[in-house]
Amino acid sequence: MIARPDVFPGARAAASFNLFKQHSPLIHCLTNEVVQALTANVLLALGASPAMVVEPEEAAQFSRIANGLLVNIGTLTAARGQSMLAAIDAANQAGTPWVLDPVAVGGLHYRSEFAQRLLALRPAAIRGNASEILALGGVQGGGRGVDSTADSLTALTAARQLAQTSGAIVAVTGAVDYVTNGVADWAIPGGDILMTRVVGTGCSLSAVAAAFCALPGERLDHVATACRVMSLCGERASTQAQGPGSFTPAFLDALYQLNAEAL
Amino acid sequence: MIARPDVFPGARAAASFNLFKQHSPLIHCLTNEVVQALTANVLLALGASPAMVVEPEEAAQFSRIANGLLVNIGTLTAARGQSMLAAIDAANQAGTPWVLDPVAVGGLHYRSEFAQRLLALRPAAIRGNASEILALGGVQGGGRGVDSTADSLTALTAARQLAQTSGAIVAVTGAVDYVTNGVADWAIPGGDILMTRVVGTGCSLSAVAAAFCALPGERLDHVATACRVMSLCGERASTQAQGPGSFTPAFLDALYQLNAEAL
Amino acid sequence: MIARPDVFPGARAAASFNLFKQHSPLIHCLTNEVVQALTANVLLALGASPAMVVEPEEAAQFSRIANGLLVNIGTLTAARGQSMLAAIDAANQAGTPWVLDPVAVGGLHYRSEFAQRLLALRPAAIRGNASEILALGGVQGGGRGVDSTADSLTALTAARQLAQTSGAIVAVTGAVDYVTNGVADWAIPGGDILMTRVVGTGCSLSAVAAAFCALPGERLDHVATACRVMSLCGERASTQAQGPGSFTPAFLDALYQLNAEAL
DSSP states (O other), rough: OOOOBBBOOOOHHHHHHHHHHHHHOOOEOOOOOOHHHHHHHHHHHHHOEEOOOOOHHHHHHHHHHSSSEEEEETTTOOOHHOOOOHHHHHHHHTTTTEEEEOTTTTTBHHHHHHHEEEHHHOSEEEEEEEEHHHHHTTOOOOTTTTTTOOOTTHHHHHHHHHHHHHHEEEEEEESSEEOSSSSSSEEEEEOOOGGGGGGTTTHHHHHHHHHHTTTTEEEEEEEHHHHHHHHHHHHHHHOOSSSSHHHHHHHHHHHHHHOGOOO | OOOOOOOOOHHHHHHHHHHHHHOOEEEEEEOOOSSSHHHHHHHHHOOOEEEEEOOHHHHHHHHHHEEEEEEEEETHHHHHHHHHHHHHHHHHHHOOOEEEOTTTBBTTTHHHOOOOOOOOTTSEEEEEEEHHHHHTTTTTOBBTTTOOOOOOTTTHHHHHHHHHHHHOOEEEEHHHHEEEOOSOOEEEEOGGGEEEEEEESSHHHHHHHHHHHHHSSHHHHHHHHHHHHHHHHHHHHHHHOSSSHHHHHHHHHHHHHHGGGGG | OOOOOOOOOHHHHHHHHHHHHOOOOEEEEEEOOHHHHHHHHHHHHOEEEEEEEEEEEHHHHHHHHEEEEEEEEETTTTTHHHHHHHHHHHHHHHTTTEEEETTTTTBBHHHHHHHHHTTOOOOOOOEEHHHHHHHTTOOOOBBBTBOOEEEEEEHHHHHHHHHHHHOOEEESSSSSSEEEEOEEEEEEOOOGGGGGGGHHHHHHHHHHHHHHSSSSSEEEEEEHHHHHHHHHHHHHHHHHHHSSHHHHHHHHHHEEEOOOOOO
16 A cells, blocks of 8 residues: 655646746657547647648658657557657657657557557656556456546555656646655645547647647646646536536636636 | 338337446547547447557557447558457457448448448447448438438338348438347437537447447447437437537437436 | 738638538548548538548549648558549649649758658648748648747748749748748638647648639638638637637637638
């Protein structure tokens, strides 16, 4: 049994959020087919700039220009895998931080092998649910597609180890999110069950994490702030929503209206 | 002139819907590029789990795990066609039911030949508009892209024959939907003209049909229930909507709030 | 310093819009992965019919049937580039007008070379932001991904030259849109800053421009009307929206409700 981490303080989230608003990061998103529009709209609502550039040659060129890169393997194909590898290589050369979202890793062999290969390429952060983080860390999980059947606290030990071995900040998200650098960690409560009934809220969080990784300063705090921004706006949207349909417009509005004081 | 089928009784729909809620099927969706997010959100709103797994190797692996498979050829490419064939083959080996949505079949040679090939692979159900069902059944239709220029009742004879030759439940959807197993059939009224001004309502219905095909029991009733769930929620959403923009959130909310009593 | 063009008269927009409603054009959209659903929904809300047909063989076949073709290079890949070339070739043989949206052209070599190649294939219209039009016209711009860092009036001289050399109507869009045939031009004010916080409003405008290019008569007026339809509905939606989330449903509703009198 591990100790439950402290709740991430609002003052730290506010400081990180102010920095985000000053920088308006440009984020290169290599993400899955299903969530592209929501991912772009979440970044735009927060004042960041998304761009999806996918042919390997220009994906590599663009990762040098962008402030951050997201790699999400939800609808991995051999061709898109080549674009991801080209973009990551260029990002690493240019010092552009990149974030890995290992969607549904564990049960599916093809993506699991690819994710292990990516893990060696020094992601700045990794964001997944408990099943995904357990699987990526080599622990047998119980994922059923993209849904997690494990609790995020259960996965925190695996997350700490993964952070230590990979050098990445690791975020395990669920009813409560945990963010760790392998030594220190934060708990981020909030959100709403309705967020699990809308496709792409987790994938979008990974894009937001990539945008926060583009900021100077303490990356553990920045990734925790990405989680807090999404969980707070999720909570606010849920109070106004009659279901997952009205949740999404309310969520994007909440992201757009968010200011540091609210954090 | 053929007799108009009886209206599908609400009590049967309610029974099938209760079963659906108990099973929460996991549905593998190989669908077109345009409707992926709506398709996922419709399934999530109903309490099912969507997953899009597309590289042939893992598409095959995933179809064995999933409870149902959707194959929609709206943006068919040679590469995606290979994934579809791999997934169908695996689904058939595992006994996973799969549903064919033959988008815009008829006028376009490439997809028409592919759809005929799929037809031989024993889909559990086929869902199309009148033009598509006429074309798939070998009758010359008048489709203009994805829009149907034929009435769904006109296509019922073709649908019955198609059900007999293919062994699939066939749903012809339009202002009134007809569902047939080649011998018995049901009429499902409802819906709203606004549904034709939102992309993906028909494609999403095919995904919902795949989810209902995953249930044990009478498949004709289950596919008719899929149609009724969508037409009833479409009606409800239309009464609240000022146009196709506000329709979509209201529609997803209605799917989320739906219970057996309402059917 | 060039003279600011006259504002496009509402009476001309109304005439063009009435023609549009009579024709309900069928538009073949080869557009980027991120904006496909919004593009389809914008066309549907206006009463046009979208279709995305992507495999080269059937893309070519479909471009002969469609009333207009959109080519948007936002997520260009080698494979999709082949589909675009096949579709353009067929469209040109059939006399189907096609519109080029040169997303993020300039900084990225791969797409910039491809866009130059497309430019020689006689597009009926070109729609881009100032950076894109400057880059396509061979002027060094300052684009940062898909965002324009240049003012649309600055780009008007380049747009006129591009119209003259390409034979296309050129629309440079921004806070004010300018549409030119190289000799005459119109200014189209309106819109709202919120439109820049929703992905795909520009890309959707290009699709609407393709639909207006399908109409008989003065193409300069038709493309200006496409811009006006979008800017007016954007304005209307913004007055009802709390942010980019509630903007999108309101925008689609406004497009659906629009009539010639309002123009």
